[in-house]
Amino acid sequence: SQTIHQWPATLVQPVGSPLSLECTVEGTSNPNLYWYRQAAGRGLQLLFYSVGIGQISSEVPQNLSASRPQDRQFILSSKKLLLSDSGFYLCAGDRLSTEAFFGQGTRLTVV
C-alpha cells in the first residue's frame, strides 16, 4: 500500500531562516502530490499540487515554494521564514481514481 514519509514531525525555526520539508512516497509511482497547510477553523488549505517531476502548481500566493526533483519526492521550501509561516504542514498523494494517502504532518513554529 502507498505510504508517505514526512519529516520532521516538529520544527522550530527563527524568523528569516530557510526551510526545507521533505516527503517521500513508497508503494506507488507517478502519484499526484500535494502540500497542504492545516489550520484550526480553516481546514486543509492547498498550497502546492504536482502531477509529475518538475511540474508544480502554486495555489495561493505565499512565502513558500515547492519542488519535485524525483517522482516520489516532494519538497516544501522557504528562503526566509516569516512568523506567519507557522502552522501544520501536510504532504499527501493520490492517483487517478484512488483514495488519497497522507504523511504524519510537520508542526512548524517560527520564533
Next chain:
Amino acid sequence: AQRVTQPEKLLSVFKGAPVELKCNYSYSGSPELFWYVQYSRQRLQLLLRHISRESIKGFTADLNKGETSFHLKKPFAQEEDSAMYYCALKPPANQGGKLIFGQGTELSVKP
C-alpha cells in the same frame, strides 16, 4: 471555482444520538466526493467515497447533485466516532484533478 463548505466547526452529540455532518460543494461538473477522518494522533484516512455507495463504520453519505451536498450521516453515534471529519472534492483529471478539502468538522460524542 471549486469549493467545499462544512458549516459546522464543532458538532457535539450524546452517544446513541443520530449525527449528520453537513457538506456542500460548488463545482459545475461531476466531481468525486469523499469523506476523510482524522482520529486523535492518527493520520488522515479515507472514510468513504460517493462512488462506492457503501456504509463504513455505520456512516453513509448520499450525493445530492441538485443541492450540491454530500452530508455524512450515522443513526447512532458512538464515542469512538469522535474525530475530525473532512469533506473533499476531486474533479476529473482532465479538469484539474486537485483534491480540495472543506474546513473540517470536529465531532465530539459524549457518553
